Amino acid sequence: MAAYIVRRLLLMIPTIFGILLISFAVIQFAPGGPIERIIAQLQGTEVSATARIGGTGGGDFAQQNMMGGADGALNSKYRGAQGLDPAFLRSLEVQFGFDKPAHERFFLMVWNYVRFDFGSSYFRDTSVLSLIAEKLPVSISLGLWTTLITYLISIPLGIRKAIRDGSRFDTWTSGVIIVGYAVPGFLFAVFLIVLFAGGSYFSIFPLRGLTSDNWESLSLAGKVLDYLWHIVLPVTAMTIGAFATTTLLTKNSFLDEIRKQYVMTARAKGLSERQVLYGHVFRNAMLIVVAGFPGAFVGAFFAGSLLIETIFSLDGLGLLSYESIINRDYPVVFATLYVFGLVGLIVSLISDLTYTWIDPRIDFETREV
Numbered sequence: 001m002a003a004y005i006v007r008r009l010l011l012m013i014p015t016i017f018g019i020l021l022i023s024f025a026v027i028q029f030a031p032g033g034p035i036e037r038i039i040a041q042l043q044g045t046e047v048s049a050t051a052r053i054g055g056t057g058g059g060d061f062a063q064q065n066m067m068g069g070a071d072g073a074l075n076s077k078y079r080g081a082q083g084l085d086p087a088f089l090r091s092l093e094v095q096f097g098f099d100k101p102a103h104e105r106f107f108l109m110v111w112n113y114v115r116f117d118f119g120s121s122y123f124r125d126t127s128v129l130s131l132i133a134e135k136l137p138v139s140i141s142l143g144l145w146t147t148l149i150t151y152l153i154s155i156p157l158g159i160r161k162a163i164r165d166g167s168r169f170d171t172w173t174s175g176v177i178i179v180g181y182a183v184p185g186f187l188f189a190v191f192l193i194v195l196f197a198g199g200s201y202f203s204i205f206p207l208r209g210l211t212s213d214n215w216e217s218l219s220l221a222g223k224v225l226d227y228l229w230h231i232v233l234p235v236t237a238m239t240i241g242a243f244a245t246t247t248l249l250t251k252n253s254f255l256d257e258i259r260k261q262y263v264m265t266a267r268a269k270g271l272s273e274r275q276v277l278y279g280h281v282f283r284n285a286m287l288i289v290v291a292g293f294p295g296a297f298v299g300a301f302f303a304g305s306l307l308i309e310t311i312f313s314l315d316g317l318g319l320l321s322y323e324s325i326i327n328r329d330y331p332v333v334f335a336t337l338y339v340f341g342l343v344g345l346i347v348s349l350i351s352d353l354t355y356t357w358i359d360p361r362i363d364f365e366t367r368e369v
Contacts, residue, residue, distance in 0.1 A: 122330065
């Protein structure tokens with residue numbers, strides 16, 4: 001098993017490298033960029049990011065150089081750069097690292113990422129690592145609670161549906177979870193806000209954030225209750241649509257195992273239905289459910305939380321990644337991509353190791369690589 005873990009860890013290196021290489025190549029052909037965004041801001045659309053240009057006093061430097069110099073080849077590289085001083089544009093290229101060839105920038109980024117040096121955000125006065133550390137607790141909270149609650153409800157429900165396959169219980173629960181799956185999570189989130197967060201009816205739960213303003217003054221028990229009070233609505237909105245896949249997967253997996261010969265043999269030996277179900281069927285049927293855990297966790301950790309974070313004003317990694325892509329904040333974009341890729345690969349390895357815990361007969365060492 002140790003050799004298998006080492007092989008998997010070594011395979012993560014080319015996988016992460018490939019993810020970064022493809023993403024970096026795509027970015028090179030994407031229209032726009034941080035310099036184009038700066039130019040647009042200088043033309044009057046926005047001014048919030050100009051404070052970072054050239055460090056302290058960058059905004060004044062930009063205004064002084066907006067109309068200086070003649071248009072040239074450098075100006076033509078950027079849309080809307082006519083009339084800007086080429087020296088000013090060159091200073092932007094140096095600041096953002098675009099004065100180097102693409103391959104040199106890529107390998108420099110990879111070398112920095114190996115050391116977990118993600119640099120600084122283009123448009124925020126902080127390091128990328130600080131940004132990720134600041135947003136990570138929000139996304140972890142949503143992802144862990146959503147995955148945990150989904151599995152705690154879906155697995156027992158799926159087993160119950162398999163045992164009572166074709167009954168009225170099986171029929172109406174299938175209808176409920178399919179309807180829940182069909183309703184978008186963000187739409188359910190809006191419904192919860194209107195109903196329970198002071199929208200039009202009740203004002204039971206807070207509308208935004210993970211903690212109250214008086215968080216620091218609360219006792220330990222008060223902090224726990226305050227935190228749980230804040231995550232009820234967002235976690236409910238994320239969980240409601242996640243039941244269908246796991247529940248039906250559990251049901252079908254158990255039905256497939258229940259119909260096999262070894263189950264009939266176990267029953268013929270006089271074992272009780274509970275012993276047959278949890279002593280023999282459960283171990284085999286749960287393998288396929290465990291296989292879906294990495295996707296469920298990573299999906300809840302990032303993709304599923306984007307709209308929920310926006311609606312409930314939760315400043316997590318999903319919202320940070322989206323805003324960084326829109327703003328062409330490439331250090332944040334690639335750093336979050338790197339973190340999510342690494343988390344996904346590690347969780348996938350943990351999932352495979354869980355196989356051996358559920359069924360010791362599985363031995364990855366005997367598989368051909």
